[in-house]
Every structure is written in C-alpha cells, then in structure tokens.
Amino acid sequence: MLHCKPIGYRMANRSMSRLAQWCSRVFMVEINQKTEPIYFALSSKPGARNSELEALLGSGKLFSVCALCDGRVQSARSHAHLKTALTEKLAPGCDLFDTASFLPDVNNSLIRGFFLRDNSALSSAERVVTQLQQKGSVCVFRYTREENGDYLCSAVTHEPAERERSYYVTPAPAPQHHPSTLNITNSDVFYQLAEAYKVLQECSDIIPESKAVLELVEEQQLESNSSHDKRFPVIVIEGLDATGKTTLTCSLQKALGAVLLKSPPECLAQFRQRFDAEPPLIRRAFYALGNYITAAQIARESSHAPVIVDRYWHSTAAYAIATAVSGREENLPAVGSEIYEWPSDLLRPSLVLLLSVSPEERLRRLTHRGLDKTEEESQLEINHLFRRKVDEAYKRIQNPACMVVDASPSPDHVLQQVLCLIRNKCNL
Ligand SMILES: Nc1ncnc2c1ncn2[C@@H]1O[C@H](COP(=O)(O)OP(=O)(O)OP(=O)(O)O)[C@@H](O)[C@H]1O
Numbered sequence: 001m002l003h004c005k006p007i008g009y010r011m012a013n014r015s016m017s018r019l020a021q022w023c024s025r026v027f028m029v030e031i032n033q034k035t036e037p038i039y040f041a042l043s044s045k046p047g048a049r050n051s052e053l054e055a056l057l058g059s060g061k062l063f064s065v066c067a068l069c070d071g072r073v074q075s076a077r078s079h080a081h082l083k084t085a086l087t088e089k090l091a092p093g094c095d096l097f098d099t100a101s102f103l104p105d106v107n108n109s110l111i112r113g114f115f116l117r118d119n120s121a122l123s124s125a126e127r128v129v130t131q132l133q134q135k136g137s138v139c140v141f142r143y144t145r146e147e148n149g150d151y152l153c154s155a156v157t158h159e160p161a162e163r164e165r166s167y168y169v170t171p172a173p174a175p176q177h178h179p180s181t182l183n184i185t186n187s188d189v190f191y192q193l194a195e196a197y198k199v200l201q202e203c204s205d206i207i208p209e210s211k212a213v214l215e216l217v218e219e220q221q222l223e224s225n226s227s228h229d230k231r232f233p234v235i236v237i238e239g240l241d242a243t244g245k246t247t248l249t250c251s252l253q254k255a256l257g258a259v260l261l262k263s264p265p266e267c268l269a270q271f272r273q274r275f276d277a278e279p280p281l282i283r284r285a286f287y288a289l290g291n292y293i294t295a296a297q298i299a300r301e302s303s304h305a306p307v308i309v310d311r312y313w314h315s316t317a318a319y320a321i322a323t324a325v326s327g328r329e330e331n332l333p334a335v336g337s338e339i340y341e342w343p344s345d346l347l348r349p350s351l352v353l354l355l356s357v358s359p360e361e362r363l364r365r366l367t368h369r370g371l372d373k374t375e376e377e378s379q380l381e382i383n384h385l386f387r388r389k390v391d392e393a394y395k396r397i398q399n400p401a402c403m404v405v406d407a408s409p410s411p412d413h414v415l416q417q418v419l420c421l422i423r424n425k426c427n428l
C-alpha cells in the first residue's frame with residue numbers, strides 16, 4: 001500500500017518526483033474498528049519512535065499489499081478480490097488489517113490496501129503475497145527492524161534498484177478529517193445522475209447487467225421530465241431494517257389513497273443481488289440510479305395522487321457513508337458537511353420521516369420476522385458501531401432533513417402519529 005499509485009504508474013520507472021509523492025503520503029493501519037488507527041509516514045531520515053508503531057511493527061514478518069490497476073472499476077474489484085484471496089489463503093497466526101495511504105485532507109487521495117503481520121508457525125504470508133504478486137497487479141512492501149530499533153520499509157520486487165531502496169517508517173499525526181471520508185464523493189455517494197451513470201457505463205463490459213440498468217434509467221428519464229408539480233405531496237419513509245417501513249407504508253397507502261413506490265424500484269429487483277455482490281463504487285452507483293428511476297415514477301404519479309416512498313436517497317447516502325467511514329461515529333463527516341447535501345438533480349420529497357426504534361425492539365422484530373438476512377442486515381445486527389453510523393448519517397442529511405418518528409408503539413399508534421404529522425406538514 002505504500003505506493004501511492006497514480007494511474008499508470010510503473011515501479012521500474014520511478015522518478016524522483018514519484019518518490020517524493022510516496023514520501024508525502026501518510027499511511028493508516030486499522031487494527032480494529034473500536035480503536036484509533038495507527039498513522040505513519042515514510043522518510044529518508046530516521047524519525048522518532050512511538051509505542052503504537054512499536055506495537056504494530058514489533059513482532060512477526062510484516063507486509064503491506066495493494067491492488068494496482070488502471071481505472072476505478074478495476075481497482076475497486078481488484079481490491080475486493082485481493083481481500084478474498086488474502087482471507088482465504090493466510091494461515092492462522094497471520095493478522096490482516098485494513099490499510100490506506102492518503103494525502104492529509106486531500107479529497108480523492110485515498111488508496112486502500114492491507115497490512116499483514118505474520119506470526120504463523122510456517123511464516124506463510126510471504127509465500128502468499130509473492131504468489132498474488134506473480135499473478136499481477138499487486139504491490140508488496142516489506143517492513144523490517146534494524147538492530148538499533150529503526151523500522152525500514154522496502155519494495156518486494158525483482159527490480160534490484162527498487163529492492164535496495166528503503167525508507168524509514170516514522171510516526172505521523174492523525175489528520176483533521178478521518179482518511180476514510182476523503183473518497184466518498186462520486187465513489188460512495190453520487191450527487192448527480194451523470195456521475196452514477198458513468199460508473200455503470202465503465203462496468204458494462206465486465207457486468208453485462210449494467211447495460212440493462214442504464215437502458216431502464218434512460219427509458220424512465222425520457223418518460224418523465226422529473227419536475228414535481230407539487231400538486232400532491234411526496235412522503236418518504238426511512239429507517240433501518242425492521243423498523244416498520246413496509247407495515248407503515250402499506251397502511252399509509254390505504255389511509256391516504258396514495259400511490260406506493262419504493263427505491264430501488266421493482267424494475268431493478270432482478271439486478272439487485274448481482275450489484276450487491278460488487279464493491280461499494282459499483283453497488284452504490286446502482287442504488288443511486290435506482291433513486292432516479294423512482295424519482296421519474298414519483299414525478300408522474302404525484303400529478304394525480306399523494307405518493308408514499310419506501311426508502312429513497314437518505315437510505316442510499318446513509319448506508320454508503322456508514323460503510324465507507326471506518327471506525328467510530330466520531331469519524332463521520334461533521335454536521336453541515338457537503339457530503340450530506342441532497343443531489344442537485346434529484347426530485348426532492350415534501351416530507352421525509354425516519355422511523356426509529358430501540359436496538360432491542362428492532363432485534364425482536366427481526367427475530368420475530370425470521371426472514372433471511374442480507375449480509376448488510378446481519379452486519380447491522382452484530383455491528384453496533386455500524387448501526388449507530390447509519391442512524392447518525394440519516395439525521396445529518398440536509399435539504400430535506402428527516403423528521404424522527406418514534407416507531408416503537410403499536411402499528412396503529414405509529415400510523416395515527418404519522419398521519420397527524422403529514423396533515424400538519426403537507427396540508428393533506
Ligand atoms: N409498530 C410495530 N410494532 C410491532 N411490530 C411491528 C411494528 N411495525 C412492524 N412490526 C413488525 O416488525 C417486523 C418488521 O416490519 P417491516 O417489515 O414493516 O419493517 P421494514 O422496515 O419494512 O423492514 P425491511 O427494511 O427489512 O423490509 C414485521 O414482522 C412487522 O410485522
């Protein structure tokens with residue numbers, strides 16, 4: 001991961017300016033989600049030592065690896081494949097940590113990779129990473145300790161000049177903004193139809209379903225001018241899984257004589273599993289496009305009836321941000337950040353309601369329902385940190401912001417409460 005790979009970068013032809021770029025980067029290793037990451041930099045001069053680096057580098061054989069590809073789609077997929085390969089092949093006794101290198105507080109500068117600490121009996125990590133490297137597109141760096149206690153980093157390569165060159169590993173301060181927030185715009189959250197569209201266009205050779213999705217987007221855009229004439233209100237119901245969205249939206253549909261829509265729309269249901277298996281860049285672009293299809297449907301339907309929408313952009317953005325931002329809730333972009341702004345070209349609803357229940361009640365409902373859970377739902381259940389980040393991200397989204405509704409009472413009580421809110425806010 002130590003190779004801030006500008007696209008097309010060739011290790012063998014590294015120039016002094018490339019070298020300087022390396023050394024201007026900071027590296028972050030995440031030992032676990034609950035503790036602060038460890039930050040370090042590379043330098044041609046030895047620097048101070050600290051206990052965090054000592055704890056990270058003090059034992060075992062140490063490597064960092066990252067997938068090197070041209071193009072963001074290939075990079076995202078190669079990173080995911082690298083993770084699968086490492087998880088499958090590393091022997092017990094090897095620790096695998098998420099790692100990234102970045103330019104502090106510079107948007108889109110983050111490059112993700114992995115850090116390996118091998119304390120296994122057979123020291124298998126070196127063999128595994130070398131094999132992966134031979135298959136191509138993987139960069140490997142090794143960390144060693146000098147007799148005087150300094151840590152050095154060098155490239156694992158057949159190029160003698162590269163191999164002989166090494167850098168001191170020195171502690172670096174934590175940046176102002178958590179590094180995992182740097183690449184969110186247009187990689188995890190899309191703020192214009194054209195940006196999400198481009199991602200699926202770039203995928204169309206490797207994921208043939210992308211073409212069908214893009215055709216559906218085009219069809220819907222042609223059929224609608226997406227301008228909401230404001231004759232009937234558009235009410236979005238949001239919330240984590242099993243907070244009661246389906247129950248409430250069906251009741252609202254009947255009570256208001258409304259049209260019920262959802263995002264992603266039915267026409268994308270057949271493609272959802274396929275895109276859920278892809279890395280965030282592709283998966284999130286798919287959901288973003290789903291919102292634009294739903295927006296076109298809203299624009300049409302709201303001309304003759306109130307419209308209720310089960311999930312919309314708040315869900316797309318909140319889940320994407322919570323997944324992209326590692327660690328604790330404090331690492332989320334601050335309230336008021338442009339990350340939480342509504343896309344300029346996406347139809348805005350009249351009202352967004354966020355259903356909220358306690359984690360215990362949600363779990364009770366999930367268990368009672370007994371349906372298969374997607375990976376992300378299971379993660380919500382086991383990963384308290386993730387659930388808190390999704391919930392907080394929901395609440396930070398602006399223009400329109402959501403109103404929180406206590407969804408713990410009985411279904412009928414929740415319905416009456418929501419009808420009251422709708423009548424007050426939307427003059428229905
Ligand atoms: N107000 C309520 N009180 C008690 N149980 C409820 C309430 N609302 C819904 N439930 C029950 O909780 C479970 C989840 O509800 P529902 O399917 O409506 O949630 P959801 O938010 O649509 O979930 P998902 O996003 O996973 O589709 C269901 O078994 C439902 O009957």
Ligand SMILES: Nc1ccn([C@H]2C[C@H](O)[C@@H](COP(=O)(O)O)O2)c(=O)n1
Nearest residue numbers: 241263264287311312315316319376
């Ligand atoms: N508009 C939407 C709707 C859903 N998602 C994503 C977020 C979660 O990964 C998952 C939850 O949906 P559910 O299981 O309740 O159908 O789908 C999204 O990104 N945007």
